[in-house]
Amino acid sequence: MSIPVAPYPPRSTSTEDGPDVWNWARNSTIAPASSLLRPTTETQLQEAVSSSPGRLRLTGARMSAGRMLELASAGDRLVDTTGLRGLLGTTEDSVTFAGGTLLQDVYDVLTAMGRMLPSSPGVIASQTLAGALATGTHGQGLRQSSLGDAALTVRMVLADGSVVDVDRHHPWFPAVQLGLGVLGAVSAVTLRTVPSRVYTCVKDAVSAHDLETALPAWNRDHELSKAWWFPDEDLVHVWSAREADEADRLAWERGGGRLLEHGTASAAMNRTVDAALVNMRGDTRLADGDSKPYRTVKRFRDFTDVTGDVYQVFCRGIATPQINVEIGVPLERAGEVVASLKEWHARTRPHMHYPVILRCTGPSNAWLSPSQGQETVYFGLVVYYADDGTLSEGGMDFLRAAEEVLAAHGGRPHWGKYFEAPLYDWRALYPRWDDFRRVRDQLDPGHRFANTFTDGLFD
Numbered sequence: 001m002s003i004p005v006a007p008y009p010p011r012s013t014s015t016e017d018g019p020d021v022w023n024w025a026r027n028s029t030i031a032p033a034s035s036l037l038r039p040t041t042e043t044q045l046q047e048a049v050s051s052s053p054g055r056l057r058l059t060g061a062r063m064s065a066g067r068m069l070e071l072a073s074a075g076d077r078l079v080d081t082t083g084l085r086g087l088l089g090t091t092e093d094s095v096t097f098a099g100g101t102l103l104q105d106v107y108d109v110l111t112a113m114g115r116m117l118p119s120s121p122g123v124i125a126s127q128t129l130a131g132a133l134a135t136g137t138h139g140q141g142l143r144q145s146s147l148g149d150a151a152l153t154v155r156m157v158l159a160d161g162s163v164v165d166v167d168r169h170h171p172w173f174p175a176v177q178l179g180l181g182v183l184g185a186v187s188a189v190t191l192r193t194v195p196s197r198v199y200t201c202v203k204d205a206v207s208a209h210d211l212e213t214a215l216p217a218w219n220r221d222h223e224l225s226k227a228w229w230f231p232d233e234d235l236v237h238v239w240s241a242r243e244a245d246e247a248d249r250l251a252w253e254r255g256g257g258r259l260l261e262h263g264t265a266s267a268a269m270n271r272t273v274d275a276a277l278v279n280m281r282g283d284t285r286l287a288d289g290d291s292k293p294y295r296t297v298k299r300f301r302d303f304t305d306v307t308g309d310v311y312q313v314f315c316r317g318i319a320t321p322q323i324n325v326e327i328g329v330p331l332e333r334a335g336e337v338v339a340s341l342k343e344w345h346a347r348t349r350p351h352m353h354y355p356v357i358l359r360c361t362g363p364s365n366a367w368l369s370p371s372q373g374q375e376t377v378y379f380g381l382v383v384y385y386a387d388d389g390t391l392s393e394g395g396m397d398f399l400r401a402a403e404e405v406l407a408a409h410g411g412r413p414h415w416g417k418y419f420e421a422p423l424y425d426w427r428a429l430y431p432r433w434d435d436f437r438r439v440r441d442q443l444d445p446g447h448r449f450a451n452t453f454t455d456g457l458f459d
């Protein structure tokens with residue numbers, strides 16, 4: 001089946017915003033600057049919501065695809081919630097942060113407290129807490145799930161300006177945990193915390209010949225695991241982390257609690273890295289050999305095992321404008337999906353300049369999470385922008401074709417990334433889809449927190 005799709009948007013290379021508000025990748029204008037409201041307190045947020053005519057779209061760091069954030073019509077308001085930030089309270093095993101707090105600030109506070117979240121981090125921390133929850137942002141590890149699964153209470157300003165706290169015991173909590181910004185404006189989130197642990201992450205480069213069975217095994221055998229699959233080279237770079245032994249933990253402490261690199265570097269990935277760089281250079285034409293897209297691949301060169309806290313080991317990404325597609329499929333289907341992707345790769349020899357990122361999570365409680373109710377393996381696909389803001393034809397063809405393969409295997413797309421909505425039958429994919437819609441009708445009867453994209457999903 002081939003569904004006609006619109007091209008992925010080019011990005012602006014200008015640093016001037018002009019009369020518009022842009023998303024982070026600068027590949028979409030999302031609102032006229034005149035429609036922007038920037039409350040810095042919950043009371044101001046209430047006023048912004050209750051006094052605005054028309055509809056409202058909420059934003060955090062604007063790292064999602066433009067259609068998720070853009071206003072539907074002139075007269076609607078864009079409410080930037082990044083002004084609501086900071087630590088609001090702590091207990092022995094929880095923290096409450098304002099919704100617009102950057103994840104980096106959350107992790108820094110927790111680290112200083114000797115605590116961490118029971119959900120492992122994603123690759124970067126420049127998202128806001130509310131934005132991350134709203135899209136099901138996740139890290140890796142079968143014994144945990146998305147960030148929203150660490151939430152205990154979500155506090156929201158509703159469309160009439162009133163404030164509501166929804167806690168874990170409330171029947172609507174699984175809707176609020178991943179709300180796509182259509183239920184209310186999240187002003188604060190209380191998160192469960194656990195004592196910080198130190199991990200040793202063992203890195204390896206292995207053949208992809210048995211990836212079908214090895215992928216679930218790595219994830220079952222280790223608390224946290226992540227892998228990058230280079231199909232052109234038939235190679236997988238695997239990270240497997242478990243709690244550090246006493247010797248590693250003491251060595252990390254002696255190093256001042258900074259990420260500790262072990263032993264001799266391995267060159268096992270270097271040839272593969274070079275091949276990916278050649279493709280990337282051809283596609284992006286970036287002249288600066290040390291620019292961010294190149295660095296995201298170069299970091300696999302001369303790798304070493306490491307010891308550090310969960311944020312030091314896993315939250316080390318380099319945020320680079322890109323088109324990223326990430327599709328979660330049930331882990332029990334991992335073998336057949338990997339086999340299908342291998343068959344498709346061998347047949348079509350798609351053009352790739354970044355490996356397929358493989359991360360698993362345990363089941364999520366959130367009704368609209370791609371990992372709702374099931375252990376899930378996420379296949380992440382990345383294409384970087386060229387110097388002039390365009391995307392290579394080969395890269396776009398690769399994304400489309402790979403997404404079709406993944407969708408055909410029951411894939412559920414990451415809400416904050418790019419996907420072709422016509423490929424998915426939402427109601428069939430999400431057993432609680434209509435329950436979510438009913439909660440939305442209760443919390444926002446006028447569907448004020450909406451835009452064209454969410455109308456297309458729900459109405």
Ligand SMILES: Cc1cc2nc3c(=O)[nH]c(=O)nc-3n(C[C@H](O)[C@H](O)[C@H](O)COP(=O)(O)OP(=O)(O)OC[C@H]3O[C@@H](n4cnc5c(N)ncnc54)[C@H](O)[C@@H]3O)c2cc1C
Nearest residue numbers: 060061062063064122123127128131134137138181186416
């Ligand atoms: C370079 C890069 C790396 C990434 N890495 C990962 C990763 O490792 N793991 C992963 O799972 N995802 C990852 N993502 C996806 C990212 O986590 C999501 O797009 C996330 O939503 C971004 O948060 P934000 O603060 O930018 O939210 P925005 O993009 O601003 O908003 C996202 C959604 O949240 C809603 N929203 C925002 N603020 C509020 C509020 N206060 N109340 C209610 N709703 C609100 C918006 O309406 C929208 O629906 C990555 C994205 C990029 C660009």
